[in-house]
Amino acid sequence: MELLDAINLRHSTRAYLTDAPSKEIFEGLMAAAARAPCAFNRQPWRFTVIVNRDLLDAISVGAKSYMTRARPLDLPESLYQKLSDPAFHVFYRAPALIVISAAAQGPWIEADGALAAANLMLAAQAQGLGSCWIGLSQPFLATPAGRALAQLPENETPVAPVIVGWPAQTGTPTPRQPVVARWII
Template identity: 25%
Template sequence: MSFIINQELCIQCGQCEPDCPALAISHEETTKKYEINQKRCIMCSHCACICPMAAVEDGKEFFLDWKDPACDPESLHIFLAGKRSVRQFHDREVPREILEKMLELGSYTGTASNAQDWHATIVVSPEKKTILRQGVQKMQAQLCKAIKNKGIRILAKLIPAAKAYLDDPNIMDKLQALEEELHSDHDRVFYQAPVVVILSTTKDSPFGAANCILAGSAMMYVLQARGIGSCYIGFAEQMLNRSKSICMQVGVPQGHKIHMVFALGYTKVKYQRLPHRKKMPVQFV
């Protein structure tokens, strides 16, 4: 697939050239026409989307028209602020068409250099979800055992990412609570959610984490608009990246790194108000 400018439709408005992130469009002095350098083009479609005459074509199909739905900014602000991490789900199947709509919106989010390199593993099988949950719980138990070892705690504090966690004065109480949950029938990993989404890219993707997080965030917001709750499971992401076996069993592509895991389903509860949040530190320069 390659993009070309239909010169019969082009009105020389010049909107496409400055909008191209790859500097692939130029106005040729000899022909007095806008041309696309195929060697530079990253296939992002910005030129096709901005053209008022639909003069940019890819030889495959027409692009869908889009018009600003003119959402009320204040209502949208409240809607987005109301996104909660849901941990109480109904045992109710989420229709396949809703999951496909979720994935469609995720594919529209921006990716660095238009890589579009994300991959989604949608876990709906009870057997696969059990493999995921038990695998993560086993690693949680190993972590609890390791942290209880004073020598390991001292060494782990040399790792910046672990130090803040281990410096928590209530760490032992929290570990005890976690261990109690591990020995109960409660699913404190995915909360009995009917669906678990795993977003990954190849390990050599330079911006894989950002690309997946952007897509996953959009997915969770569109689910909220359809009355479906979700919860980002950061611990599962970290643990699964340490277990090739579990990833293979649930179908994550070989050689991929997981960047985001979230559970989703119809929520049992309705949130009545927004929580308190600390003000984001900021400086204007």
């Protein structure tokens, strides 16, 4: 798939087939992620690939509980109601979660991780895979309980949790507003 097609067709996928992609596919996605630009070429990203169904369920339960209890983000009330719904799975029962974390401190680790995540999601799209950044899991993954479940070392900051898998149905790109640009000539 051409790069611009991948960019234009990518969309967040929220329904997945059960089977996880192969190890080789994950390795390719992470290699693409690691091609992202990053501040000082420090390459702070680390990848944790979780394909254990019980663990994904446990992180979803933990994230929902933490989000509703601690309310670490200023979210609309409707989202808190969704998080309280026992049927809601923050990972949409995707077969895999790739947590991109930063093994460094500094002003640009969030940007570095986000750029890596964008590469990863575009590489996924190029192979017919679906993906979605799950920000709702991020605050929990940074807690001791979340870190323990995801086996994140103490020196790493979770930056971008991205689910990946084969989409359950063909999706379409999410509409965008017209580009707002200011030209100075």
